Amino acid sequence: MKDFNQILFSGVIASVGGLLAGIFLGIYADRLELIPGILVLLPGFLDMRGGIGASFSARIGSALHIGSLKPKIKKQPILNSNLLAAVSLTLIVSAFLGIVSFAVTYFIFGKFFIEIIFIPILAGIISTLMLLPITTLLSFNVFRRGLDPDDIVGPTTTTIGDVISVVALLVAIIVIV
Amino acid sequence: MNLYKKIISESMRILVVTSTLGIVGGIMLQSIEARLFTIVSLLVILPALNNLIGAMGTIIAAKFTTLLFLGEISDKKIFDKKLLHLFRQILAAGMISVFVLCGISFLFSFIGELEMNLAVFWRITAISVVTTAVLLFVMFVVNVVAGFFVYKKNQDPDNFLIPISTMIADVVTILVFALMVNLLFVF
Numbered sequence: 465m466k467d468f469n470q471i472l473f474s475g476v477i478a479s480v481g482g483l484l485a486g487i488f489l490g491i492y493a494d495r496l497e498l499i500p501g502i503l504v505l506l507p508g509f510l511d512m513r514g515g516i517g518a519s520f521s522a523r524i525g526s527a528l529h530i531g532s533l534k535p536k537i538k539k540q541p542i543l544n545s546n547l548l549a550a551v552s553l554t555l556i557v558s559a560f561l562g563i564v565s566f567a568v569t570y571f572i573f574g575k576f577f578i579e580i581i582f583i584p585i586l587a588g589i590i591s592t593l594m595l596l597p598i599t600t601l602l603s604f605n606v607f608r609r610g611l612d613p614d615d616i617v618g619p620t621t622t623t624i625g626d627v628i629s630v631v632a633l634l635v636a637i638i639v640i641v
Numbered sequence: 642m643n644l645y646k647k648i649i650s651e652s653m654r655i656l657v658v659t660s661t662l663g664i665v666g667g668i669m670l671q672s673i674e675a676r677l678f679t680i681v682s683l684l685v686i687l688p689a690l691n692n693l694i695g696a697m698g699t700i701i702a703a704k705f706t707t708l709l710f711l712g713e714i715s716d717k718k719i720f721d722k723k724l725l726h727l728f729r730q731i732l733a734a735g736m737i738s739v740f741v742l743c744g745i746s747f748l749f750s751f752i753g754e755l756e757m758n759l760a761v762f763w764r765i766t767a768i769s770v771v772t773t774a775v776l777l778f779v780m781f782v783v784n785v786v787a788g789f790f791v792y793k794k795n796q797d798p799d800n801f802l803i804p805i806s807t808m809i810a811d812v813v814t815i816l817v818f819a820l821m822v823n824l825l826f827v828f
Contacts, residue, residue, distance in 0.1 A: 468730050474696055475738035482692025483745060486685035497678050503670040508663030510691065511811040515656055515804035518699045522799040523648070525703065526710065545644035552649060557656050564664050573671065614703035618803075622695050626688055 470615040481623030485630040492634055499637060500577040501569030505561065506633070509584050512557045513629045517595055517621050520550045524603045525613035535604035543600070551592055558588030579640050587636040591628045598624060651800040659808035666815040673819050676826055682750050682765060683822060687815075689742050690769055694814050697731050698780045698806030705788050706798045716789040728781050732774070739773045740766075768821040775817050780809050 489496065496502050523546055527533035533542050562581035569575050599621045606613045670677065677684045704727055708714045714721050743766045750762075787805060788798045 468734065471697075471700055471730055472734040472737060474700060475693055475734045476741055478696030479689050479693040479738045479742035480745065482689030483685065483742060483749070485688040485692070487749065489688065490681045490685040493678055493681050493684060503674055503677070504664060504667035507666035507670065507691075507811045507815060508660045510688070511663035511666075511807055512656060512660045514695055514807040514810075515659055516652075518695075518807060519652060519800060519803040522699070522703050522706070522803050523797075526706070526797075526799055529707065530710075542644060546648065549645050549648035549652070552645075553652055553656060556653070557660055560657060561660050561664070564661065565667070568664060568668065572668065614707055615700060618696070618699035618703050622699060622807075623692055626692050630688065 467615070470612070474615060474620065477620065478623045482626055485626040488627070488630045488634065495634075495637070499580075499641065500573065500575035501565050501580045502633075502637075504568050504573075505565040505580060505584060508561050508565070509558075509587065509633065510626055510629055512554070512561060512588075513591055513595075513625050514622050516550055516553050516557070517599060517625045518618050520546055520596070521599050521603055521613070521617045521621050524600065525607075525617060528603065528607045528613060535607045537601075537604070547596055547600070550596055554588045554592045555585070558584040582640050583633065583636045586639060587629065587632040590632040590635060591625070594628050594632075595621065595625055648800070651796065652804070655801055655804045659804045659811075662808050662812045666812040669815050669819045673822050676822055680761065680826065682746060682761065683826075685749070686742070686746050686765060686769060687818065689746070690739075690772055690818065691810055691814055693735065693738050693742065694773060694776045694780070695807050695810035697735050697777055698784070698810050699803055701727065701731060701781055701784045702788070702798070702802035702806050705784055706792075706802065709788065709792055709798065716793065724785060731781065732777055735773050735777050736770070739769050743769055764825040768818060768825060771821055772814060772817045776810065776814055779813060780806055783809060 527542055528535060533540060562584045566580045569577055569580060603613050603617045606616050714723055747762050784802055788802055791798045791801050
């Protein structure tokens with residue numbers, strides 16, 4: 465029952481968190497409608513952010529369970545390698561997404577909008593700088609309290625990640641466009 | 642191979658593939674652009690559904706790999722009691738969450754004076770329930786099959802199942818969502 469309650473809690477939090485991201489989209493719908501290719505970019509960007517963030521938290525969770533990582537803020541090779549890998553992956557995949565979104569928007573929808581290449585890169589940097597510390601601290605905190613990080617941290621960081629990703633995209637659009 | 646290079650090499654390919662498939666989802670979103678920007682509640686609820694399904698997917702993947710690493714399940718018995726129990730929990734939690742989500746979305750629409758009445762509300766609820774149920778089933782099957790396959794190749798399922806779950810959550814969710822929107826909101 466405790467397990468089901470944790471899963472249900474995560475599901476409700478994820479839904480409500482996603483709704484917050486959706487509300488930001490709804491409020492700025494008029495502005496988004498003017499950005500060619502933004503709907504093409506959006507799922508891929510959220511996908512990238514969710515995949516990197518959730519993999520990171522799952523690896524940290526597994527390492528904590530196995531005992532190869534201690535829930536303490538100190539120099540640990542496993543933690544450092546994971547952080548560096550997450551940042552590198554974000555930069556590379558964001559650039560890839562930007563280029564593909566530009567190509568799709570131009571060749572399929574006939575709209576030339578070069579700024580779409582830079583929007584996910586800037587948004588990726590902003591969201592990474594905010595998300596990785598939150599995920600790390602949350603994983604350590606949850607584990608120290610005797611709760612299962614697999615039930616809580618992954619879904620929570622996916623939720624927070626989506627809200628932060630949408631906000632980061634909106635900030636990147638305001639800066640670049 | 643050091644850990645950094647291992648994570649990059651195991652994750653890069655799947656992330657590029659899942660991001661590309663996310664672009665495919667984006668193209669499907671473009672196909673219903675007019676409905677999304679007219680009935681803004683659809684645009685509001687989509688990330689919430691994505692998030693819910695993605696969250697359930699990461700729970701399935703993470704719990705599955707933990708059971709695998711702890712030796713509590715094996716590929717010799719795919720319809721294990723523990724796996725069936727996990728699926729029932731995920732489905733029940735998912736359905737309760739989607740009704741809570743639709744209720745909150747309805748309230749927000751009234752407060753935000755968005756275009757919403759009971760007929761629109763029931764259509765959005767039907768779209769959300771069907772999309773969630775279909776996706777949870779698909780994700781469970783994919784995680785179990787892919788998880789056993791990857792584990793037998795001595796690779797870490799965490800590097801593959803999580804991106805695959807988020808990919809399915811985004812692309813297939815949008816596909817089912819777009820189909821349901823086309824079916825229930827005829828312009």
